[in-house]
Amino acid sequence: MILILFMVTIFSSSGTTDGRQKFVPFTDHSARTTLQIFSLAAAYRSRVYPTREGGRILEFIYSSKQFKTKGGLTAGTATTHYYASEEFKIKQEKTKCFTCSPQEVISGGDYKQSTYCHLLLGLFFCDQVEFITSTFAYSIVQAFTAFEDVWRDICNDIKHGTLSERINLAKMRKAVLSIISPNPSLASKIEENCKELETQNWLGLITKLWPNSKYVYSIMTGSMQPYLQKLRHYAGGLALVSADYGSTESWIGVNVDPYLPPEDVTFAVIPTFSYYEFMPLYRENHDCGSAIDDFIEDEPVPLSKVKVGQEYEIVLTTFTGLYRCRLGDVVEVAGFHKGTPKLNFICRRKLILTINIDKNTEKDLQLVVEKGSQLLMSKARAELVDFTSHAELETQPGHYIIYWEIKGDVEEEVLGECCKKMDASFVDHGYVVSRRTKSIGPLELCIVKTGTFKKILEYFIGNGAALSQFKTPRCTSNHGLLKILNGSTIKRLYSTAYS
Template sequence: MSLVVRAGSWMNTLIVNPTKQCKMLLLLICVILGLLGAGGFLLLWKTVRRRPCRRKKCISGLFWHYVALRVVSRQGFSQRKRLEVDSKNVHRIQEDILLQQLQQNQNTEYGRQFCFKEIADSDTFRRRHPLTQSSHYSEYIQRIAQGEENVLLSGRPPWLVVSSGAMVPGTTATAADSFRQGTALCLSTIFSTYPGVQEMARFQLASSVRHSDARIPIMSSTPLPPFATKYLSHLDSLPAAVLKITSEPELLYACLLFALWDKTLRVLEAATTLYLSDAFTYLQNNWLMLTEDLDKGYLNPQLQLPDSTRQELNFLLRPDCSRACELRAQFEQGFEGIARRVWPELQVILAMDSAYDELAGDSLREFYCKGVVVYSALYRAAEGLIGVNLWPEKMEQSYVLCPRSMFCEFLPVDQLEKGDQQPPTMCMWDVKESGLYELVISSGTGLCRYRTGDVVKVTGFYNQCPVVQLLFRQSQVLSVRGERISEDQFYQTLKQATQLWPGARLIDYCCVESSIHGLLCSGSDPHYEVFLELRGVRNLSEEQRYKLDQCLQEACPLYKLFRFKGSIGPVRVHLVQPQAFLQLHQYIRNCSGASQMSRILRRKEEIEFIQRKVIS
């Protein structure tokens, strides 16, 4: 009763004395704002407490860094829950995605040609539409590039993406889905698995944008949607000015310089393990110049940079003699395990580690980045997101196929050997564990029943979703007499042969079939030409080179049979100069715009390039 009386008395006082009421309300608001401000400051401090003094950000930078962490984490957590639900209803989700894609493009020329309006389920779609390859779409893509609309996609695509030398149209919806279902989910997985991870240093490929006759951008990879770029830029410790550099060697140099400056990095990110391995190779050959720039606090004048970009980057740099001395001491000890010695808190390497980049992945795990997890988060192609890796701490890279991203079919590998041009396919709900399949996709980019050439192995299931490992590409097979040696099989054989060469460490390699014109060692018998970059040996004897051929015979009985008959000649081994493959990769990216490299060279100009680097 007394409390009621006192409360009433207090209210009466406020009503009678409005000035006092305003003061008390103002005081209350100030207290609340003060508490909120203090809480926000503590959260910001917690988020960036380990940032070194020389890399401090302004208050707005700290705020957006915190916001980006929370937004990406929340988005990824939401997508993980959605994947959990979708993976229990794979059949329904796959049917819905396919019919949605067909409906979107039913009024295009391609949609009318294949009667998309009349297709009501996946069985009808698979009966009516043939399996396709890139050649099937070449005329359609050419017309799109010249400005025609409503050909494969409704309207005009915002960009074209280079895929293994060909082009495919891109859409903003596909790019946004790829970010939400893929990038955000996997970043959220990293943040939850490694709570201390805050920033990452991104080793960015130089942007190579051309334009078609109709001024449609032709890009080397699918761009991030603007909202994703906004948030991810706040998580990247590299200055935005670095990304203005268009020359690949200069861009790689600047990425390394600013990454080396920051001792507390915990994540290194690159598009592929191959590119990151190239970055460490470049570091091994240019560390003197990099440490000198850190010591002086400005970029080396020899770098070919626009004056405005150079001034902007020099303004951001500061002389750091202690860091330069620390780095020199580590580099002088050698480069085995250098990543953890340069960045003591480094926890994760975030890069696609596919079958094509297995050597690069091995190089990072076993040499440059010993003790650091290599996390291949996404199985992604120019056509869109295919799968996500939910297990960052596992060395084996496996991907859950995303049922809501694209419609997937599977060609059993044993059926491909029969020579049928339109073999029957299986759907996600039909595949068997341990089965080997070529992946076929129908995506929102307008490609229908498109044979990707990727051979995958189903290693298990996440609820009803297949979990796959990427083994090799059908096109990446050596065959001069029909013996068909896959890229993975050849690489495993090459590793075995390298162990028979005392002191040798394999840096990189590529292969060529002798049927391609212009090889160094000509001969009447078909054979393989192999170009190797080795470290630890200066030359190989003929007997040592022949060890590779012997190992290949042991690994492939059919190859051994052809060798015994004399219908295939021995492998010819050539050693190339240091950095030859780093230069080859840059050359291929500059010429074709492709971001993924091939170990089996088919183009004459690429073969001639590596031939010029041969030293023995």
């Protein structure tokens, strides 16, 4: 018997969620569904935010290096496969909008150089840009944060038609220099706008520099929500449109209501992408802040049997060979769109902070950090750049550590108040009881040096992740990350909430 394998490549996940990369089969069906969902999403967006044919897209997109598995298959991240595919070219033709950057910039392999060139070309074509996008909101925020430091060099390059010496990749240099040409008047206009923006802490950067842009488009749910405040700051009132719902395993749903803010977005399931089952989840306490692993599971039901208001975990059987794969995503059915369920993403089911009887999820942590950062902003006018956490079990009693990178000068007294506020904001009953009985120690807030989370990004990219798929881990036990975090800690504060 002859066995013919049609699968020639595999996806690798970024590994930033739990520190390990997953490998998922990639076939022609994967490419077709990607093209289909992008075309569908573009059609729904164009109803609300019509774009000009022949316009451009400022896309902060990045490929990583592909590699061979022991079995001889080509492997790489999902975005790497897609950006190198014929479907990526077809998508631009179908939507009549074309990315500002050539393939040499997307696949350059150095995210700092690629980001610089994305920004340069985006500004060179600034009047033609219809919208701004990236896979995750994080990538857009990091690009504009970088722009605050390099805008003068970019203006100089546009003025003279040159390219900064910071770009040393030969193919990238050649590709970019073949596109740009001297434009002193444009450079002067951008320089004038940037000087004004600098005095306003870059508020409304996007609308000022890309005056014809209609919206910002990216994944903004789940672990991306902490970046919404900064993204809105840069967008200056421009619409933020949440991108579609998918995973490394399969695409799931499309945003059919792009006018809704990211916090209210739902996703209509595309029934032909995979075979979907939904595992009903029940809990006595319906407070979203409670620990979700206390769910009682029922038998999975098919797509046609789901009920509005019920929470489920998604189970996938895919055309690429995965059978009854549990995603670990908790979703709620918010309604229906022409018979197919519209899903509201609630959170990842996995507990990320637990020491004994305490159970806290990524959403619990986000709510706690949000309260602490609000205090930081009101008391010190400082900004939380990024955060992660760790359940410290080596010392007794064990305790939570939250790592903050902040922008601005903050007095130690204010940081102490933030630490206390966060500790008192965990509502999980197991945590509260454990803190009161001293079986969990005081929350520890570690302030890390500026640039620490860039080091974390570089750590993951060095291990094969692509910037397009990077998500800051919200909790980690990874020794490499903890070494970076603890080595960069400049202040340690302990909560007095239960003293």
